[in-house]
Amino acid sequence: MAKMSTPPPYIPPCASYEKYALASSYGYRPSLGVGIFFSICFGLYTFANIYQTFRTRCWWMGLFFSCGAGLELLGWIGRTVAHTCTFSDEINTMQIATLIMGPAYTQSGVYIALWMIVKILGREVSPVPPKLYLLVIFSVDCVCLSLQAIGGGLAGAAFDQGTSTAPGTTVMVVGIIAQLVSGMIFAGFLCIVFPRGASQIKANRSLLLSCIAIVISTTMMNLRGFYRSIELCQGWRGPLITQQGYVIGLDAAPMLIAMGVLAVLNPGMLLRRVEKEQLVEGKAGRGDVEKGSPMRLDSEVKA
Secondary structure (H helix, E strand, O other): OOOHHHHHOOOOOOOOOOHHHHHOOOOOOOOHHHHHHHHHHHHHHHHHHHHHHHHOHHHHHHHHHHHHHHHHHHHHHHHHHOOOOOOOHHHHHHHHHHHHHHHHHHHHHHHHHHHHHHHHHHHOOOOOOOHHHHHHHHHHHHHHHHHHHHHHHHOOOOHHHOOHHHHHHHHHHHHHHHHHHHHHHHHHHHHHHHHHHHHHHHHHHHHHHHHHHHHHHHHHHHHHHHHHHHHOOOOOOOOOOHHHHHHHHHHHHHHHHHHHHHHHHHHHHHHHHHHHHHHHHHHHHHHHHEEEEEEEEHHHHHO
8 A cells, every 4th residue: 555645744834043944944934024015115106006097097907916926915914924924824825826826917908008099090000800810919927827827726636734745735836837939929019010000100109108017017917927937847846936036036027117106107008099099180180171271191291
């Protein structure tokens, strides 16, 4: 009969770190100062996104941005608490789950921002119909999030029971890598859409700023995705996951930049402004026609 694995010995969640340092599931003691700093930053981003959502009425984009920032906030609150309660399995599982899944929501908000930009620039700049693009990319995101959630749950349960975390970790890694591939394909999509609409983008400052925000945030999130994919492929005791500096420099910092750019250069606010400008120009054009003045065509302006 095969020998059954026994759960690890019980250690109080908030036991002295110095006494049980080798048993830390992090491989280190999470920094209190770093945790407070990122908790404040992501907390501000969360409130900023909620405010901008109600102001712009870009409900879906705002919802995804707010959820992404909120999950980052929860993750860093968890890591802050983990400074004192380093041996809490619940806190460890929470911070891993929220920090891994949070960027997927932010990325979904960026997908909607690009959809709005394609509608403004015109169907001809996109290689596929905008609605089809949204349907496919959101379906992929749902699958990725489901895999990450299922894998994280399986790995956490296995860790608590003292059994192998390999099956759950594998499922989670597949979800993260699939999300990374999705992000890279999206980056390629940007390389098609933006050059095709370059003349219109350069002519409108709000449109240009929203495109810059999308490029920077996508680059940062893909960088973070590369890190997380390699980190979990190495396992829960690998050199990346057990060094706090990597989590700060390759996960927290990129997401801080990505969300900061989206909060300052909020695509919802900028693109709503562009839509209003187009609406005013359209009314002015119709007014000129009604008065007998011929409406200028793009070809005539360029000529």
